[in-house]
Amino acid sequence: MEKYPNSGQIDGEIKALKELDQIGGIPNLIHHGMTSENKCFLILPLLNCSLRELVKSQQLSLSQTLAIGLSLIETLEKVHQKNILHLDIKLENIMVSQKLQKNSKEQLLQPGFIQLIDFGLSQTLGNSKFLKNVFIGSLNFASRASHKGESLGYKDDLESLFYVLVYLRNCKLPWSQKPSMGCKNMDIKFIGEMKASIFNTMVLCQKFPLEFSKFMQYIDELKHYQMPDYTYIKELFIKMLQNTSLSPIMDQFLNYSPVQSINQLGSSEKILIRVEQNLPNNNSIETQIQDDIIDVxxxxxxxxxxxxxxxxxxxxxxxxxxxxxxxxxxxxxxxx
Structure with missing residues (x-):
């Protein structure tokens, strides 16, 4: 509900949610209207908790982090196809709809389990009035372009998601624990410079497979107005999940219906794993998934x-x- 009468605080969010109606991973707008005090309100489904609250209660594994990334990429693709930019992707704005079972990965890939909320800052691409010469988003998760006040686009949502995944893996970001300089503009400039100096190095990718650095490089090469190649991005995450999940759960990934790229791989109980070590036979090994194999x-x-x-x-x-x-x-x- 709006804090002040007739302030128009949530009008933009209501408009965005109407545009994104029936998209998996976006809460359905149940109802909206005006109170007797002329305050606008909206009603959404009650979700379990945010990623911020989740990481306080349990540490996520590599495969869980990648599953969250794949689910959000699937959602962002549909949001961007509507020409809408979220512009405030952060831990607090990513929710799990139900309680997460410990060490569960298939649950995170269920359609609608991960929900992207809070479209209060969202804009349509090309809205130069709001997307230039102003900082938009959270200090920790905003894109480098936002720190510079440059034009924003699809790639900026992906960059924010990249920082979220790095945080989930490390429980911090290189700039998240820096003391405030006492001036918001100075903090924006300082953290923006830190991000620019670290991005495209291996500092942010240390605890991820190689494909994660390719995701980072792809974000860097995108133009702000360019629609990302989501097929390529999803293939990177699918490959990372395959290489980190040698268990029957992998069948769930291969049959995850919202992601067409996985369906194209088939529903066989066998997967191909490329062995990079100098083994006697350094070819693709066809490995039968067994019931007693666990994700280690x-x-x-x-x-x-x-x-x-x-x-x-x-x-x-x-x-x-x-x-x-x-x-x-x-x-x-x-x-x-």
């Missing part, structure tokens, strides 16, 4: 994290960090 996330140790535990004078060589290389398994081993 690889443990990754970053050298930078280890080095940070030492003072400079203590480190003489990499052996100081007690790291050994197992040539049989091609793995780095950390010994105490």
């Amino acid at each position: 996330e690889a443990k990754v140790v970053h050298l930078s994290d280890l080095i940070g535990k030492y003072t400079t004078i203590q480190i003489k060589s990499i052996q100081t960090l007690n790291i050994e290389y197992d040539y049989n398994s091609s793995n780095l081993c950390i010994t105490k």
